[in-house]
Amino acid sequence: MELKDKKVIVTGGAAGMGKELVVQLLKKGSYVAALDINQEGLNNLKSELNNDRLSIHRVDVSNDQSLEDFKREYYSIHQEVDCLINCAGIIQPFVNVEQLDMNTINRVMNINFFGPFKLTKMFIEDLKKRPIANITNISSMGGFFPFPGQTVYGASKAALKLFTEGLYAESLDTNLKVMVVFPGAIATDIAKNSNVQMNTSASDSKMKMTSAPDASSQIIKGIEKDTFKLYVGKDAKFMNMLYKFNDKKAIAYINKMMKKMH
Template sequence: MKLATKTFVVTGAGSGIGRELTLQLLQKGANVAGVDINSSSLLETGRVAGLGEDRFKAFDLDITSQEAVNRLPGTVTKHFGTVDGIINNAGIIQPFKPVYDLSIEDINRVMNVNFFGTLYLTKAFLPLFLQRPEAHITNISSMGGFLAVPGQTLYGASKAAVKIFTEGLYAELMETNVGVTVVFPGAIATNITENSGLGKPKASGDAKMKPLAADKAAGQILTAIERNRFRVVVGPDAKFLDILYRFNPRYATQFIQQKMKSLLKP
């Protein structure tokens, strides 16, 4: 898919990968409808982009509200005239706690943002995409969506749901004009911990686990869209663990458990 002149909806556009996706799409000549629950962050993305509303339009939206999401396609098309793709990037992590200590409220919040938000937006825009000559849906899962990470078990479950949902969607849309890509990022240098209301992240102390820069992650995701790839694993840690998990799932699970021990200590 050629990105120039296309209109994309990007969720979580106020920071991190979402902001980088937005900026790089704009640089490639696309238009972007930026979606985020944080209006000030969205305004900052627009300021950094330095373009008028004819190219970037901010939409302050809670993606867990199905009613609000269902109104978005009409609002976006009213502004841009059409929509050609969506990148469901918005997501949060859970508190670094074992399942036993997680509240049902924490669990529901993670599932509502990560899975149901992705589902609502995909369902809302899919009828429009099926009418376009070419369209694309990109859903951001996670390394935690194929490998259990202790202390992030429910986060991983929500991202595993995104994985299966996206792969099923790919199969259902194979004979249509709509491409589908699922993305598995590893550790990326973003402020997801703070955006999730969990304060500053603890350092792992492992130089091999250094996060990938958000702009590099965004670049790899956009390349995957341009090439209509089914699946993309982003970051050296995610690529290593993807291979390890395929070869020996139990050992991979034990390996990541050892890496996470320090983060789970009070």
């Protein structure tokens, strides 16, 4: 999909990988609507980029009224939509399932799964009317592989994975291209933005992480090449292979690694 002059929606656009996607899409010549719940971050983004092709929108993807308000606001500015990138996401506190309260569980599921689901439902009919269109959903390495202490986060990302794969199957005979992305460890502030405390050994980890600009570049190339599944980072590719080869050994390995982090 050629991105020049295409109209793209990016959730989680004020920080991290979402922000880098906005930056790189604008460099490609796209019109971009950046969504985020962080108004200050959006204002800083607008000021920093100073690009007339960028619109910013404070949106809570877990709130139905906020989504409906955004839809009206979006069409009043851009009229059409060619691409939807669901990038907004949070992690859960690093605790076992029995220690999670339902408010936290619902928040993780609403932001990571139901937000992308509802935005897809909101725009998919219009996307299919375009000559070519794309929906890209950012799942996670945790969406195909279990991480102890992140079970509900993983469930939300696994739901997004299969939802996206189902969209791909339903769109084979249409002009709509669909991609699901599985990032490994990306150097962003997702823990801070999720209000999750991490100890010093985790936040200062020597683990090799993919940079947000590199990850975003790979995602954009995937959209341009009509990729279906994209694994971002050597860790995501390695764990995908290891889990398929020996799932018990893979889980034991990551369990040992996670115990060092919290």
